[in-house]
Amino acid sequence: MARRPLPRILSNGGAQLARSRELARTAADSATDVLQPLITIGRGLRRLAAAGRRRWTETPKDRRGALLFLAASVVLVVALVPYGPLLAVIALMAAAAWQGRDRTPPEPEGPDDSQTQRLQSLYEALVPYFSMAEDPDPLYAHGGAWEKAFPAYEFDDGGRFTHLVIRYPAYFTDGEAGARSRIEHLLTAKSGRGREYHFTWDEEANHLSVDVLPALPTDIAAQRFVTAPGETVLGFTDPTRVQRTLPLTHGEERRDVPPVVWRTGVRSTEPHLLVLGQPGTGTSTLLRSIALQALHHGDLLIVDGGGTGEYACLVGRDGVLAVESGLTGALTSLEWAAAETERRLISVNRARQEGQAPPDDTRRPLWVFLDRPSAFSHLATAEGRRDPQSLLQVPLRHGRAAHVTVVVADQLDALEGLGDGVRQHTRARVVLGPATADELTAALGAPPHTTPVDQVPPGRGYARLGNGPVHRLQVPATPDPYDDATSDAHRQAVLDLLPPRTTPADGERAPVPPEAEAAGEAAEPEPVSMAKQDPPTRSGAEQDPPDDSGPAAHAPEPPAGETTRGTGTPEFTAVPGAPGVPEAAGDPAPVEPVPVKAAAAEGS
Numbered sequence: 327m328a329r330r331p332l333p334r335i336l337s338n339g340g341a342q343l344a345r346s347r348e349l350a351r352t353a354a355d356s357a358t359d360v361l362q363p364l365i366t367i368g369r370g371l372r373r374l375a376a377a378g379r380r381r382w383t384e385t386p387k388d389r390r391g392a393l394l395f396l397a398a399s400v401v402l403v404v405a406l407v408p409y410g411p412l413l414a415v416i417a418l419m420a421a422a423a424w425q426g427r428d429r430t431p432p433e434p435e436g437p438d439d440s441q442t443q444r445l446q447s448l449y450e451a452l453v454p455y456f457s458m459a460e461d462p463d464p465l466y467a468h469g470g471a472w473e474k475a476f477p478a479y480e481f482d483d484g485g486r487f488t489h490l491v492i493r494y495p496a497y498f499t500d501g502e503a504g505a506r507s508r509i510e511h512l513l514t515a516k517s518g519r520g521r522e523y524h525f526t527w528d529e530e531a532n533h534l535s536v537d538v539l540p541a542l543p544t545d546i547a548a549q550r551f552v553t554a555p556g557e558t559v560l561g562f563t564d565p566t567r568v569q570r571t572l573p574l575t576h577g578e579e580r581r582d583v584p585p586v587v588w589r590t591g592v593r594s595t596e597p598h599l600l601v602l603g604q605p606g607t608g609t610s611t612l613l614r615s616i617a618l619q620a621l622h623h624g625d626l627l628i629v630d631g632g633g634t635g636e637y638a639c640l641v642g643r644d645g646v647l648a649v650e651s652g653l654t655g656a657l658t659s660l661e662w663a664a665a666e667t668e669r670r671l672i673s674v675n676r677a678r679q680e681g682q683a684p685p686d687d688t689r690r691p692l693w694v695f696l697d698r699p700s701a702f703s704h705l706a707t708a709e710g711r712r713d714p715q716s717l718l719q720v721p722l723r724h725g726r727a728a729h730v731t732v733v734v735a736d737q738l739d740a741l742e743g744l745g746d747g748v749r750q751h752t753r754a755r756v757v758l759g760p761a762t763a764d765e766l767t768a769a770l771g772a773p774p775h776t777t778p779v780d781q782v783p784p785g786r787g788y789a790r791l792g793n794g795p796v797h798r799l800q801v802p803a804t805p806d807p808y809d810d811a812t813s814d815a816h817r818q819a820v821l822d823l824l825p826p827r828t829t830p831a832d833g834e835r836a837p838v839p840p841e842a843e844a845a846g847e848a849a850e851p852e853p854v855s856m857a858k859q860d861p862p863t864r865s866g867a868e869q870d871p872p873d874d875s876g877p878a879a880h881a882p883e884p885p886a887g888e889t890t891r892g893t894g895t896p897e898f899t900a901v902p903g904a905p906g907v908p909e910a911a912g913d914p915a916p917v918e919p920v921p922v923k924a925a926a927a928e929g930s
């Protein structure tokens with residue numbers, strides 16, 4: 327990931343501060359070197375003075391007079407002897423220098439007994455992998471010396487190594503993934519599970535470096551990240567793989583942390599995201615974090631198959647078009663999203679043909695969040711209705727050109743069950759929670775360069791953007807503010823990021839799907855597209871107490887459906903007969919295919 331400059335106010339201030347700090351540190355180091363003898367003598371004088379004071383206090387009071395007399399006599403003799411004062415000063419300085427010398431015992435060279443034992447056993451374990459019967463001078467042999475094989479090592483206080491360089495023979499097949507992973511697996515098992523190791527294979531030098539990775543910070547709360555429009559922070563990672571850092575606030579403290587930034591929009595090569603993870607690993611939290619960032623520049627539509635009301639805090643907020651948790655609402659909303667994508671494409675294409683800039687109503691990003699689509703698929707099959715995933719085809723295929731971004735989250739084992747469209751077009755991938763190397767490879771398309779661990783905190787996982795490297799990832803804590811278990815600080819952090827609630831405008835109503843429009847069912851005579859119609863009823867906002875702001879003027883409005891209020895129970899049902907809302911729970915008619923012109927616009 328290329329280094330991107332921070333806003334000048336932050337980057338200049340930070341760089342200047344760092345330069346001054348570096349300068350001060352260098353000056354202090356040089357001064358310490360030059361003044362070292364003086365420092366030693368000063369320390370010695372202090373120690374001599376302390377010894378003198380101790381001697382004085384230990385002397386019984388009746389003998390202090392004699393001691394004083396003895397000291398005065400010595401001073402007198404020194405004063406009278408030729409060169410006496412000079413010799414006395416030299417003797418005092420010599421005594422002070424001797425007393426002031428650094429007495430910390432030198433670090434023991436080499437490993438201690440237990441460390442030697444560890445290295446020897448690791449060496450023995452590697453013998454079968456790194457030796458060959460025909461090798462006349464084997465580097466690895468049973469009972470051999472580990473010193474030549476491990477040129478560098480570091481241990482932690484617990485006696486486990488934190489850094490190890492391993493030499494291996496040139497004939498070891500380090501180019502084969504299988505051979506590498508066998509060694510990595512062995513080293514992980516022998517060096518202590520529960521830690522995450524990073525392996526660097528230097529094929530030219532026949533060296534393998536093993537480093538223990540420190541845990542990623544789990545205390546970063548949701549906040550306004552310093553990013554450009556179109557950039558979304560998925561989480562935070564190791565400094566080794568990312569050159570950019572983000573300035574973050576952590577209570578009073580400010581620190582710079584390397585982020586995993588996902589770019590969306592027209593120029594993005596991975597315009598849609600798929601998040602996978604076992605239950606409870608933080609997939610909904612990541613979606614909430616992305617949604618809060620997306621709301622700064624766009625509108626969003628949330629379809630929650632989990633039905634646990636985890637997006638209730640977003641209901642009725644400015645820019646949130648709908649939060650749907652029922653199948654009917656999901657189908658209607660996604661149908662609207664598909665039609666809106668088409669409308670934007672047609673509009674953009676028409677403007678291009680006329681040599682105009684794309685119209686404003688096609689430029690505001692639209693985000694479609696679909697949490698647990700597999701739950702809806704199951705329900706739809708049981709009810710004989712259309713799978714909501716099929717409605718994502720148009721936004722996924724053509725969303726990039728239309729500023730429509732799709733984010734899908736599901737459980738790790740549901741990957742195979744996801745539709746082809748979702749799997750093909752979500753080139754940004756995140757896997758959260760424990761996962762085997764094979765599962766990670768299947769989900770991300772490449773294995774991570776570290777060893778996955780069994781126990782990870784919520785929000786920990788891996789991310790891969792397109793064909794880029796696999797990053798370790800820690801999602802910022804963005805909990806549901808309505809959850810009782812949420813801490814006050816985290817709740818407040820999320821509440822601070824939420825836009826104000828909006829009040830639905832008078833006369834709002836559900837939009838008209840294209841097929842209904844074609845059949846002349848629409849109340850409006852000429853609804854070109856949903857965004858061009860009168861705004862429909864804003865789901866959820868209906869029930870929210872009118873708060874502090876007016877209706878969103880910019881946003882196209884999706885249809886009303888079944889909308890959660892945090893309980894997972896559908897509370898509102900679209901008014902039967904309202905345009906765009908099926909009369910019964912029947913399967914909505916399919917979305918019309920994208921016109922050829924519109925499809926062409928995507929490629930341009």
Ligand SMILES: Nc1ncnc2c1ncn2[C@@H]1O[C@H](COP(=O)(O)OP(=O)(O)OP(=O)(O)O)[C@@H](O)[C@H]1O
Pocket residue numbers: 544603604605606607608609610611612632634636784785786800801802803804805806811
């Ligand atoms: N990045 C994070 N930092 C701190 N806590 C987190 C993080 N992500 C998730 N959690 C906590 O873990 C718990 C589960 O999170 P979440 O509901 O997002 O998981 P999930 O994968 O969506 O699970 P489910 O599918 O069962 O809803 C919550 O209590 C949440 O606060």
